[in-house]
Amino acid sequence: MLVLWCPDWPAVAAAKAAGVPAHLPVAVFSANRVVACTAVARAAGVRRGMRRRDAQSRSPELGVLGLDDDRDARLFEPVAAAVEELVVGVEVVRPGLVAVPVTGAAGFFGRAALNRPPGEVPEVGRDHVEAGERRLVELLLDHVPTRADVECQIGIADGLFAATLAAHRSALVERGETEKFLAPLSIAELDQPGADRAELVDLLRRLGLRTLGAFAALSGRDVVSRFGSAGLLAHRLARGRSERPPHRRRPPPELAVTEEFDPPLERVDSAAFMAKTLAGRFHAGLAGHGLACTRLGIYAVTEHGEELGRVWRCAEPLTPQGIADRVRWQFEGWLRAAPEGRPTAGVSRLRLEPEETVEGRSLQFGLWQRGLGDEQVLAAEKAGRALVRVQGLLGPDGACTAVLDGGRGPAERVRLVPWGDPRQTASSPEAPWPGRLPAPSPATVFERTVPARLVDSSGVRVGITDRGELTAAPHAVVIDEGPLRRIRDWAGPWLVDTEWWAPTGPGLRTRVQALLESGVAVLLTAVGDDCPQWTVEGMYD
Structure with a gap:
C-alpha cells in the first residue's frame, strides 16, 4: 500500500482558504485549543493541545482560524485528483491522507524504469516492482506539489496502518519487513485520527507495553481475552496485518458544460436566449448524478483570447431558471461594463462549472414557509435575487449581511458575510467578554x-x-x-x-x-x- 500524506492539512487548508501567506504561522483551534498548526508555527513553539492564549504568547503573529471539516475535504479534492492522474484506485482515508494499492502501478512503472517491454519482465518480478515503487514515488513527489501546490510525504508498506506511519517518516518498507519496521515505534501510534484508541493505548502503556513490537509479541488468544475485539484489531495492526481492503475511489464525473459560439456573443439578449438551453443541460447533468449546484463558476473566453471568470455563491441549490439568470446577469456585467473593463471582443466559448454541489434531496423544499405570508415569501425571494444580481455586477463582497459575533468593542462584534455564505458566528456572543462595552451599542x-x-x-x-x-x-x-x-x-x-x-x-x-x-x-x-x-x-x- 502506498500512502501520500500532506502534513498539517487542517492548518494548510485553513491558511489557503483565508489567503494567509505560507511564511506566516497559522493554527487551527477547536474549543480554544490548538488542533493543528503549520511548521512555521511549530518553529515558534506552538504545539497541539495548547490553549489559544499560550499559543499567541509564543507567536504573536499567529493566524487564528477555526476548524472546518467541509473546507478541509473540499480543498483536498485537487490533491486526490492529482494522484489519480498517475495511478488508479485512490482511496481518500481522510482529508490530508490518500492510499493507493501499489502492486499494479509499481509493475507498470517498473517496466518503464528498467526500459524493458512487458514481455521481457515477469509479471511479479521483484526487481521491476521495487524499481517501479521508487519511480512512482518520484513521479508523485514531483507531480502532486506542481498540480495541487501542497507539500507531501509518501510511504510504502504492507497495509494501510503501516503505510501511514511510513509516510510520516518518508520510508519505503520492503515487502515482508513491515512488522520489523513497526516494532520499535511507540504504542501511541495506534491512536491515529478517527481510531478512538486513547483509552486502549493508556492501558497498554500502564501495563508496560511501550512499543508496537512488545504488543505484537503477545499471543492473539491472550489479547482477545483481555482486551476484546478492539484490542485484537489493534494487535493485528501492530503485527503489520491489514484492517480491511482499500475502498477504491471512483473518479468524479465530468459535470462541467462547455459551449462554443460562432459568431461570438456580443449582445446581452443573445446571451440570455442561449443561457436557457445551456442551463437546462447543466442542471440535467447534475440531476443525473443526484446532485445540485450551490456555487456556480461561469468562465468565458473571448475571440481575442481574453479569459473572464466569476464564481456565484448561491443561498439555495440552483434551479435551471436560477442558473440561466446568473449567466444572463454575468453577461450584463461583462458586456455593459465601463469601456476600460469591457472585453474587446465577443465571447466565443462559455463553460459552466459546479464549484460546490450538494445531494439532490436538498432541492426538496417545504411547500410553505411557516410564519410568513405569501407576500412576505415573494418579497424575500425578490430581495434575494436582487442581492445575487448585485454580486454579479460588483463581486461576491458587493452584497453582505451582518452577523452578530463575539467581541468586546462594537466593531469587533459585527462581521460581514457575503450573501449566500453560511451565517455562522466565529465566537459565541453570549460568552463572557471582560471589558465588553455595555448595551446599547453605537448606532x-x-x-x-x-x-x-x-x-x-x-x-x-x-x-x-x-x-x-x-x-x-x-x-x-x-x-x-x-x-x-x-x-x-x-x-x-x-x-x-x-x-x-x-x-x-x-x-x-x-x-x-x-x-x-x-x-x-x-x-x-x-x-x-x-x-x-x-x-x-x-x-x-
Missing part, C-alpha cells in the same frame, strides 16, 4: 477612526493611570481638529488589555461614553496609557 461605527482630543477643565489632555482610571474628569472634546465641544455627562472607563505579550501589540484600550451639550453621544477610545491617543469610534442616536 454608527466608523470604518476609519476619527482623531479626537479629550481634555479636562484646565485644557489638559486626559490620560490613564496605572490603576486603569482617568487622570481627570472629561470636560470637553475636540473632534477632528474642530471646535471645542463641552461634555454634559460621561460614563466609563471600560478597559481591555489585548495581546499584552506582543512588543507591538494593541496593548491597553480604554473606552469612554460622552454626552455632548449638543445632545449627541459619542464613544471615545484611547490606546496606550502614558499619553493615549483618543479617537471617536462610534456615535449614538
Whole structure:
C-alpha cells in the first residue's frame, strides 16, 4: 500500500482558504485549543493541545482560524485528483491522507524504469516492482506539489496502518519487513485520527507495553481475552496485518458544460436566449448524478483570447431558471461594463462549472414557509435575487449581511458575510467578554477612526493611570481638529488589555461614553496609557 500524506492539512487548508501567506504561522483551534498548526508555527513553539492564549504568547503573529471539516475535504479534492492522474484506485482515508494499492502501478512503472517491454519482465518480478515503487514515488513527489501546490510525504508498506506511519517518516518498507519496521515505534501510534484508541493505548502503556513490537509479541488468544475485539484489531495492526481492503475511489464525473459560439456573443439578449438551453443541460447533468449546484463558476473566453471568470455563491441549490439568470446577469456585467473593463471582443466559448454541489434531496423544499405570508415569501425571494444580481455586477463582497459575533468593542462584534455564505458566528456572543462595552451599542461605527482630543477643565489632555482610571474628569472634546465641544455627562472607563505579550501589540484600550451639550453621544477610545491617543469610534442616536 502506498500512502501520500500532506502534513498539517487542517492548518494548510485553513491558511489557503483565508489567503494567509505560507511564511506566516497559522493554527487551527477547536474549543480554544490548538488542533493543528503549520511548521512555521511549530518553529515558534506552538504545539497541539495548547490553549489559544499560550499559543499567541509564543507567536504573536499567529493566524487564528477555526476548524472546518467541509473546507478541509473540499480543498483536498485537487490533491486526490492529482494522484489519480498517475495511478488508479485512490482511496481518500481522510482529508490530508490518500492510499493507493501499489502492486499494479509499481509493475507498470517498473517496466518503464528498467526500459524493458512487458514481455521481457515477469509479471511479479521483484526487481521491476521495487524499481517501479521508487519511480512512482518520484513521479508523485514531483507531480502532486506542481498540480495541487501542497507539500507531501509518501510511504510504502504492507497495509494501510503501516503505510501511514511510513509516510510520516518518508520510508519505503520492503515487502515482508513491515512488522520489523513497526516494532520499535511507540504504542501511541495506534491512536491515529478517527481510531478512538486513547483509552486502549493508556492501558497498554500502564501495563508496560511501550512499543508496537512488545504488543505484537503477545499471543492473539491472550489479547482477545483481555482486551476484546478492539484490542485484537489493534494487535493485528501492530503485527503489520491489514484492517480491511482499500475502498477504491471512483473518479468524479465530468459535470462541467462547455459551449462554443460562432459568431461570438456580443449582445446581452443573445446571451440570455442561449443561457436557457445551456442551463437546462447543466442542471440535467447534475440531476443525473443526484446532485445540485450551490456555487456556480461561469468562465468565458473571448475571440481575442481574453479569459473572464466569476464564481456565484448561491443561498439555495440552483434551479435551471436560477442558473440561466446568473449567466444572463454575468453577461450584463461583462458586456455593459465601463469601456476600460469591457472585453474587446465577443465571447466565443462559455463553460459552466459546479464549484460546490450538494445531494439532490436538498432541492426538496417545504411547500410553505411557516410564519410568513405569501407576500412576505415573494418579497424575500425578490430581495434575494436582487442581492445575487448585485454580486454579479460588483463581486461576491458587493452584497453582505451582518452577523452578530463575539467581541468586546462594537466593531469587533459585527462581521460581514457575503450573501449566500453560511451565517455562522466565529465566537459565541453570549460568552463572557471582560471589558465588553455595555448595551446599547453605537448606532454608527466608523470604518476609519476619527482623531479626537479629550481634555479636562484646565485644557489638559486626559490620560490613564496605572490603576486603569482617568487622570481627570472629561470636560470637553475636540473632534477632528474642530471646535471645542463641552461634555454634559460621561460614563466609563471600560478597559481591555489585548495581546499584552506582543512588543507591538494593541496593548491597553480604554473606552469612554460622552454626552455632548449638543445632545449627541459619542464613544471615545484611547490606546496606550502614558499619553493615549483618543479617537471617536462610534456615535449614538
